[in-house]
Structure formats: C-alpha cells, structure tokens
Amino acid sequence: MTDTAATIGLCWAEIIAVGSELLVPPRLDTNSLFITGCLNELGIEVRAKTVVGDRRDDVAVVLRGALDRVHLVVMCGGLGPTDDDLTRDAAAGLLGMRLVEDELVLDRIRQRFASRGMRMPETNRRQALVPVGAEVLPNQNGTAPGLWIERDGRILILLPGPPDELEPMFAQVAAERLAPRAGGGKICRKVLRICGRTESEVEELVFATYSRWTREALPIATTVLTASAQIELHLSVHAATEAIGLARLDDARRQVAAIVGADIFSVDGRALEQVVGDALRQRGWRIAVAESCTGGLISSRLTDVAGSSDYVLVNAVCYNNEAKTTWLGVPAELIHAFGAVSEEVATAMADGVRERAGVEVSVGVTGIAGPTGGSERKPVGTVAIAVITPDARIVRTFRFPGGRLRVKQFAAQMALDMVRRVLSDAEIGGAFVLRRAPESFGS
Amino acid sequence: MTDTAATIGLCWAEIIAVGSELLVPPRLDTNSLFITGCLNELGIEVRAKTVVGDRRDDVAVVLRGALDRVHLVVMCGGLGPTDDDLTRDAAAGLLGMRLVEDELVLDRIRQRFASRGMRMPETNRRQALVPVGAEVLPNQNGTAPGLWIERDGRILILLPGPPDELEPMFAQVAAERLAPRAGGGKICRKVLRICGRTESEVEELVFATYSRWTREALPIATTVLTASAQIELHLSVHAATEAIGLARLDDARRQVAAIVGADIFSVDGRALEQVVGDALRQRGWRIAVAESCTGGLISSRLTDVAGSSDYVLVNAVCYNNEAKTTWLGVPAELIHAFGAVSEEVATAMADGVRERAGVEVSVGVTGIAGPTGGSERKPVGTVAIAVITPDARIVRTFRFPGGRLRVKQFAAQMALDMVRRVLSDAEIGGAFVLRRAPESFGS
Numbered sequence: 001m002t003d004t005a006a007t008i009g010l011c012w013a014e015i016i017a018v019g020s021e022l023l024v025p026p027r028l029d030t031n032s033l034f035i036t037g038c039l040n041e042l043g044i045e046v047r048a049k050t051v052v053g054d055r056r057d058d059v060a061v062v063l064r065g066a067l068d069r070v071h072l073v074v075m076c077g078g079l080g081p082t083d084d085d086l087t088r089d090a091a092a093g094l095l096g097m098r099l100v101e102d103e104l105v106l107d108r109i110r111q112r113f114a115s116r117g118m119r120m121p122e123t124n125r126r127q128a129l130v131p132v133g134a135e136v137l138p139n140q141n142g143t144a145p146g147l148w149i150e151r152d153g154r155i156l157i158l159l160p161g162p163p164d165e166l167e168p169m170f171a172q173v174a175a176e177r178l179a180p181r182a183g184g185g186k187i188c189r190k191v192l193r194i195c196g197r198t199e200s201e202v203e204e205l206v207f208a209t210y211s212r213w214t215r216e217a218l219p220i221a222t223t224v225l226t227a228s229a230q231i232e233l234h235l236s237v238h239a240a241t242e243a244i245g246l247a248r249l250d251d252a253r254r255q256v257a258a259i260v261g262a263d264i265f266s267v268d269g270r271a272l273e274q275v276v277g278d279a280l281r282q283r284g285w286r287i288a289v290a291e292s293c294t295g296g297l298i299s300s301r302l303t304d305v306a307g308s309s310d311y312v313l314v315n316a317v318c319y320n321n322e323a324k325t326t327w328l329g330v331p332a333e334l335i336h337a338f339g340a341v342s343e344e345v346a347t348a349m350a351d352g353v354r355e356r357a358g359v360e361v362s363v364g365v366t367g368i369a370g371p372t373g374g375s376e377r378k379p380v381g382t383v384a385i386a387v388i389t390p391d392a393r394i395v396r397t398f399r400f401p402g403g404r405l406r407v408k409q410f411a412a413q414m415a416l417d418m419v420r421r422v423l424s425d426a427e428i429g430g431a432f433v434l435r436r437a438p439e440s441f442g443s
Numbered sequence: 444m445t446d447t448a449a450t451i452g453l454c455w456a457e458i459i460a461v462g463s464e465l466l467v468p469p470r471l472d473t474n475s476l477f478i479t480g481c482l483n484e485l486g487i488e489v490r491a492k493t494v495v496g497d498r499r500d501d502v503a504v505v506l507r508g509a510l511d512r513v514h515l516v517v518m519c520g521g522l523g524p525t526d527d528d529l530t531r532d533a534a535a536g537l538l539g540m541r542l543v544e545d546e547l548v549l550d551r552i553r554q555r556f557a558s559r560g561m562r563m564p565e566t567n568r569r570q571a572l573v574p575v576g577a578e579v580l581p582n583q584n585g586t587a588p589g590l591w592i593e594r595d596g597r598i599l600i601l602l603p604g605p606p607d608e609l610e611p612m613f614a615q616v617a618a619e620r621l622a623p624r625a626g627g628g629k630i631c632r633k634v635l636r637i638c639g640r641t642e643s644e645v646e647e648l649v650f651a652t653y654s655r656w657t658r659e660a661l662p663i664a665t666t667v668l669t670a671s672a673q674i675e676l677h678l679s680v681h682a683a684t685e686a687i688g689l690a691r692l693d694d695a696r697r698q699v700a701a702i703v704g705a706d707i708f709s710v711d712g713r714a715l716e717q718v719v720g721d722a723l724r725q726r727g728w729r730i731a732v733a734e735s736c737t738g739g740l741i742s743s744r745l746t747d748v749a750g751s752s753d754y755v756l757v758n759a760v761c762y763n764n765e766a767k768t769t770w771l772g773v774p775a776e777l778i779h780a781f782g783a784v785s786e787e788v789a790t791a792m793a794d795g796v797r798e799r800a801g802v803e804v805s806v807g808v809t810g811i812a813g814p815t816g817g818s819e820r821k822p823v824g825t826v827a828i829a830v831i832t833p834d835a836r837i838v839r840t841f842r843f844p845g846g847r848l849r850v851k852q853f854a855a856q857m858a859l860d861m862v863r864r865v866l867s868d869a870e871i872g873g874a875f876v877l878r879r880a881p882e883s884f885g886s
Contacts, residue, residue, distance in 0.1 A: 020664070024664070024677060025476045025479045025483065027668070028473070028476070029471075030471070036468045046466045047495070048466075048493060048494060048501055049493070050491060050492070050494075050505075051492050052490070052491040053489075058490060058512060061508060061512065062491060062508070065505070189468075223464040223467050225470070294743070295745070295746025295755075296734075296739030296741070296742030296743035296745075296746065296760065297739065298739070299738055299739030299742070299743075299760045300739035300743050300851075302738070302739075303738025303739065303760070303762065303851075304738070304847070304848060306814050306815070309762050309816075312738075312762045313761075313763050313765070314760060314761050314763075314769075315759075315760040315762075316757070316758075317746070317757060317758040317759070317760075319746065319751075319755045319756055319758075320756050322756070323756050323757035323800070327757055370749070371749050372749070372750070373752075404747070404749055405747060408746075
C-alpha cells in the first residue's frame with residue numbers, strides 16, 4: 001500500500017496471532033513479546049501486531065493488510081489439527097498457493113504419535129498440508145510444523161501457537177534465515193530502575209531529557225513503566241552496531257543518573273532484592289526481617305534470590321501484638337504507649353529480631369494494610385519501617401496509596417530500598433515519607 | 444468488506460491501540476482486556492484487536508480494515524498533545540471529517556491547568572480539536588477528551604490511553620450509549636480453579652466434555668490457563684439473558700466437578716488463600732506457618748486476604764538448621780538423622796510453630812528450591828510439607844518441576860491446598876506427590 005515499504009526491506013515486520021481464545025479477557029498474546037525481542041535483536045522493528053479470531057475471512061483480510069505494509073509478517077497459532085485451525089488455509093488461499101500433503105511431514109507426525117504408542121488420528125493429517133513452494137520448519141516439540149513462504153519479495157512465517165514449540169523454532173529461523181538478510185543494525189535496550197520517587201516526579205525531572213533524545217541523531221525511545229514504588233525507564237536505540245548502541249545508552253544512563261542520583265538502583269536488570277543481597281554479600285553481613293503488615297512479602301522477595309541462604313537465616317511475621325512481644329521481645333508497654341503502628345514499635349521489632357537472630361542487619365515493618373484498621377491519625381497505608389545495621393539506626397513513617405495488596409507491595413519495596421540506601425550510605429528516598437510522623441520520637 | 448457485518452449490527456467489535464511504546468517487548472496492551480470485558484457484558488464479541496505504532500498511514504489503514512469488518516471500533520491512545528498523538532487526525536482524515544477547535548473543550552483543558560496554578564501549554568490546544576459531527580466524551584481524570592463518531596452506520600469511539608482516564612470513560616459509554624443498542628444478550632463467564640493435578644491430566648479428563656459443549660446448543664467456549672500448580676478453566680457462553688447463561692455455566696461446572704471432584708477449589712473467583720481463610724474462620728481456628736524453602740511466600744499469600752489478622756498471628760521463616768532448632772524447637776538430632784529436607788523435619792517444624800504460636804492449625808515446609816543444594820536422592824524441587832490440625836497429622840513429599848521461583852510457587856500452592864483438603868476432609872491431591880518418599884516414616 002505505502003510503497004516506501006518495498007524499498008526498506010527487512011527493517012519492519014508485523015505480527016499476527018490467530019485464535020479466538022486470545023480475545024477472551026484473561027488472555028494476552030505473549031508470543032509477540034518473544035518474537036518482537038528476536039526481531040529487535042536483528043534491528044527489525046515491529047510496526048503493528050494483531051490478534052484475530054478463528055474466522056478465515058478475518059485472518060485473510062488482516063494478513064493482506066500486513067503484507068501491503070511490510071516485507072516480513074510473522075503469524076502464530078492456528079496450525080493445529082482441528083477445524084478452528086485455519087491459518088494455513090487462509091494464507092495459501094490469499095497467496096494463491098495450492099496445498100499439497102507432504103509425505104515427510106506426515107511421516108514425522110505419525111512417528112511422533114507412534115513413539116507414544118498411539119496411532120495418528122485422521123484429523124492430524126491436515127497438519128501435513130504444505131503450500132507448494134513453501135519450506136517446512138521442523139517442530140521439535142509438537143506435531144504442527146512451521147512454514148516459511150517467500151513470494152513477491154515478501155516473507156511470511158507461520159508458527160505454531162504453544163510457546164515451547166514457537167520459541168525454539170523462531171529463534172532458529174531468526175538466526176539462520178533472517179539475520180543474514182537484516183542489514184539494519186541492532187536495537188539495543190537498557191532498563192533503569194528507580195525507587196524513592198513518584199512516577200510524576202520522575203516524569204517531571206526526566207521528561208525534557210528524554211524528549212531531547214528523540215530529536216538527536218541516534219534517537220532513543222523511552223517507555224516509562226510503573227509498578228508499586230518502582231519506576232522503570234526502558235530505553236531503546238536502533239544503532240549500526242551493538243557497541244555504538246550500548247555507548248549511546250550508557251551516555252543516556254549517565255544523564256538520568258545526574259538528575260535522579262541514588263534513586264536509580266539498577267541499570268543491569270537486577271531486581272531490588274538482588275541488589276540488596278549483593279550489597280549484604282559484599283559486606284559479609286546477614287539480614288533478618290520482622291514483618292507485620294507486609295505479612296512475609298519482604299522475606300519472600302529476599303529469598304527469591306539464588307544463594308540468599310548465605311545471608312538469610314530467619315525472618316518472623318508477627319501479625320498481632322502478643323506475637324510481637326513473645327517472638328520479638330517488643331515491650332507490651334511500648335505498644336500500649338505508642339500503638340502497634342509506630343516508629344517506636346518498628347524499631348523495637350528490628351532490635352528484637354536482630355538480637356534473637358544474631359545478625360548484622362535487621363528490618364522492622366509495622367503498618368495498616370487495610371481495608372480496616374485505619375484511623376484518622378493513622379489511616380490505611382500508614383507504615384513505619386526501621387532499618388538497623390552496626391553503623392546506623394534509621395526509621396521512617398510512610399503513607400502509601402492504594403488498597404491492601406498495593407500497600408503491602410509499596411511497604412516491601414520501600415523497606416528493601418531503605419536497606420539498599422543504608423548499605424550504600426545514600427539518603428533515604430523522599431517519596432511517600434511523612435515529614436511529620438504521627439508519633440515521631442525525634443529522629 | 445464482508446457484507447454480513449452490516450446486517451449483524453452491534454454484535455461484533457474491534458479494538459485498536461495506538462502507540463509505538465506498546466510495540467516494545469515489555470509492554471502489553473492491557474486496556475483491551477478492560478474494553479473486551481465491558482463489551483462482553485453487553486453480548487458484544489471482539490473479533491480482532493490490533494496494536495499499531497505512531498504512523499498516521501498505518502493507523503488509517505488499520506482503522507479502515509476494522510471499519511470494513513465490524514460496526515463498532517474502539518480506539519485507545521494517541522490523543523495526547525504531542526506530535527506522536529495522531530489518532531484524531533488519522534480518524535478524521537479517513538472519514539473525511541474536518542477538525543475544528545471546540546471552545547468548550549479548550550476551556551475545560553485551560554481550567555484543568557489553571558486549577559493546578561499552571562498555564563496551558565500551546566501544544567495542548569490540539570487536544571481541543573474535534574471532528575465536525577463528533578460528540579465529545581468528557582475526561583474526568585485528564586486533559587484529552589474522548590470522541591464518539593457515528594458515520595455510515597458505523598460507530599467509532601476514541602479513548603485516551605491512560606487506564607485511569609480510559610476506564611471510567613468507557614464504562615460510562617458502554618452503559619449509556621452502547622447498552623441500549625446491543626440487543627445481543629449477554630456473555631457470561633465462570634472460572635473453575637483446580638489444584639492437585641497436572642495440566643495434561645486435566646486436559647485428558649475434561650477435554651471430551653468441553654469439546655462436546657462447543658457442539659451443543661448454547662455452546663460454551665473454554666480456555667485453559669495454568670499458573671504453578673493451579674489450573675483455571677475459563678468458561679464463557681453467549682446467552683439471551685444472564686439467568687440462562689449462568690444456568691448453562693452452572694450445569695457445566697457440575698459436569699466438571701463430577702470428573703475432577705475435590706480438586707476444584709473455587710468456582711466463584713476466590714483465590715486459594717481466601718478459600719483456606721474462609722474454612723479457618725468457619726471453624727474458628729487459627730493458623731501458623733513455619734517455612735523454609737518457600738521463604739515467606741505462604742505467609743504473604745495468607746495475609747493477602749482482608750481480615751486475615753483474625754486467624755494469622757505469627758509465622759516463621761527458618762532458612763537454616765540452627766534457626767529451625769532455636770525458633771521452632773526442631774531437635775538437632777532429627778535434622779542430623781533425616782536431613783533438613785525430610786517429612787520428619789517438616790512435621791517437627793509444624794509441631795514447633797503450632798505449640799509456640801498456640802494455634803489450632805499449622806504448616807511446616809522444607810525443601811530444595813535450587814539452583815544449588817540438590818542431590819541425587821533429593822534433587823532440586825524436592826519439598827516435604829506437613830499439616831497438623833486438632834484432628835489430623837498429614838505429611839507428604841513432593842517433587843516439583845522448574846527453577847527456584849516455580850518451586851517456591853508450587854510448594855506454597857500445594858501447602859495451601861493441603862490445608863484446604865485437611866479442613867474439608869478431602870483426599871490429598873496426587874499431582875507431584877512422591878509415592879515413595881526419600882525418607883518416609885511410614886505414615
């Protein structure tokens with residue numbers, strides 16, 4: 001349709017996922033993420049992706065649109081043995097290619113069944129139909145082979161839907177067939193992870209910078225993703241070589257770091273719990289956590305890291321007052337005087353677990369996750385977090401937004417971030433910190 | 444294009460998301476899930492959905508294709524103030540509608556900025572452009588209004604991209620403008636959650652049943668989703684009324700229950716931790732968990748449930764042998780004799796935490812999450828789980844597949860499921876249970 005496409009060659013692609021089940025709310029098409037990643041590695045950008053239901057006409061119309069716009073179309077799904085599986089028919093029909101049963105493919109499918117002591121059902125025969133002129137892409141993990149169709153300067157790749165069949169097949173196609181023809185350089189990515197600021201603060205601080213990047217030579221595309229108390233800047237650049245791309249992204253990283261400083265906690269893909277674990281390991285310190293409102297989430301995140309048993313010995317979840325006293329030695333009078341959700345109790349929890357576990361670093365977290373339990377002075381989302389090390393005693397009160405699960409996630413994230421900052425002598429991040437804690441003990 | 448579309452009316456829709464940032468691997472278009480849910484409520488099925496980058500020609504071509512196929516197209520994103528935001532232009536251009544600045548819209552945008560003490564930047568002016576003949580959909584949470592365009596029997600709805608702006612706007616449009624015109628009945632859904640079987644077991648058992656549903660009057664569509672040790676059957680039916688649809692789904696539920704029995708743990712949307720919590724509350728019992736390899740995940744899931752402080756007092760994560768002895772009273776000799784990962788130690792952990800917490804129900808979990816720590820006799824994925832109540836003492840050894848995080852997830856899920864089954868006097872699910880435990884104590 002747009003004729004520029006014809007001159008661009010393998011710089012652009014489109015992805016089409018076929019299957020009515022992908023149009024039902026809980027399902028998302030995640031195959032396209034894998035395919036996009038492989039294509040980007042080769043410097044090929046994805047220009048559009050479509051999910052279309054099991055209707056032959058719809059599949060054909062969507063495919064024709066894509067072939068009009070780009071030279072490379074990747075389709076996934078709809079190659080199975082049932083009547084719903086119509087990708088093969090729709091593609092062959094649109095391109096005017098005749099379908100012929102391929103003896104080799106049929107043999108392979110029969111063998112696959114035989115190896116499990118089964119006879120191939122007649123319905124599977126249609127998986128052996130191959131458009132005349134197409135090349136077969138063997139499937140190591142299933143019965144439906146993929147197809148490579150080249151026609152009128154366009155490449156159409158048909159892949160089976162199950163990820164464990166699709167992924168190895170497409171990885172091989174990308175390496176062996178697409179890479180030699182994609183002379184378009186490489187798309188490099190970097191993810192900067194930030195904690196201790198709100199999304200709008202980060203936007204406000206960094207927006208001018210990343211707007212400028214889009215207008216410079218070697219433009220950088222930026223996407224901002226936010227999970228509870230974690231903001232990710234995803235930077236990508238399409239460069240002639242990986243070295244040039246990475247240098248460009250590293251320069252961008254420095255620009256962001258100059259603005260947000262110690263709030264960047266990861267530039268190499270590490271999660272916050274991994275960064276904390278690495279910092280503990282470097283000092284030879286061990287950690288213990290006493291959790292109330294986070295209910296074990298901090299402990300679970302710390303132990304998501306392989307090798308964390310080197311520095312995690314014991315953590316305690318003390319959900320009521322009595323448990324805080326019995327298990328952590330928090331004086332009942334302290335709870336009575338200041339309330340269970342207070343900087344005093346968070347600190348006493350951290351002291352208690354640190355002493356009883358015999359470790360160097362400890363964390364105490366107490367708060368109101370909701371939906372009930374809040375008051376005017378301490379509404380839902382109020383959380384006190386204490387971090388104690390041989391060198392420091394830090395406590396803060398936060399006010400987190402959202403419901404029960406978000407408050408848990410925010411509190412766990414900020415607790416881990418406080419540990420990270422204390423271990424690297426950085427200031428504690430300001431986001432969500434109450435300047436005047438409801439009951440401050442003058443820290 | 445297909446002329447049947449013209450006669451079907453508001454039974455079918457397509458969704459188009461605009462934005463190059465949605466074509467970068469980490470991003471998924473989740474707005475379409477919300478929109479699909481609202482449309483399904485009205486009996487409108489989504490026939491295709493497309494994500495297209497910020498290219499005016501591409502947006503126009505994709506939109507034309509959709510308008511050829513269906514009578515209702517919902518577009519989201521690309522209504523912002525920057526040059527990238529070209530949905531409005533592309534749609535107006537395609538439909539031959541002139542764009543005119545709307546004074547009321549412009550006023551509203553100016554006021555929005557003024558209310559924060561800011562002047563409206565000139566670039567935001569373009570958000571006030573409205574195609575002549577379109578209706579403005581006010582935006583409560585942002586500057587970009589939505590647009591409702593009706594033309595040649597087709598309805599085109601343009602929505603802003605941020606979910607907190609899109610969702611209330613589309614919910615209102617669906618209720619006020621689409622509902623009266625969608626005479627197509629209702630799409631009802633039910634989710635059956637199953638634990639204690641592998642996905643292939645469930646497929647094998649239920650496949651014939653749900654294949655039959657698709658051929659019956661009032662066909663049911665079934666999607667199978669699997670997370671670690673949890674299998675979900677998503678059933679949906681398009682019925683004339685909600686009552687008819689729900690009756691049909693309830694009948695389907697009974698058919699599945701007759702096959703998989705107590706392995707169905709939820710038919711009403713409740714998560715496993717909620718089902719466990721409800722069962723505890725019904726008996727007036729409290730629970731304590733002693734975790735090793737799950738690292739706090741079971742505790743965190745139990746406390747995800749609002750009101751769980753009624754039955755969760757204290758949980759302990761004891762990651763090394765000494766902690767199991769000091770904190771839970773597991774005899775060091777027992778660990779020495781049977782190994783930390785054994786049914787004996789799991790049981791002693793459960794006994795210890797039960798006695799020390801003074802509760803009725805307890806769980807002990809010990810295993811090898813990996814990647815290191817496995818042996819030939821006890822490879823990575825070996826996990827012993829004990830559940831103790833006033834009436835029962837149950838212990839099982841499992842062998843879970845996958846890496847560290849999956850083993851944690853599997854173990855947490857199966858531990859909660861064991862509690863559920865013990866509380867409802869059901870058999871323990873067989874999936875992943877080792878028939879001959881490495882070191883069984885003859886239970």
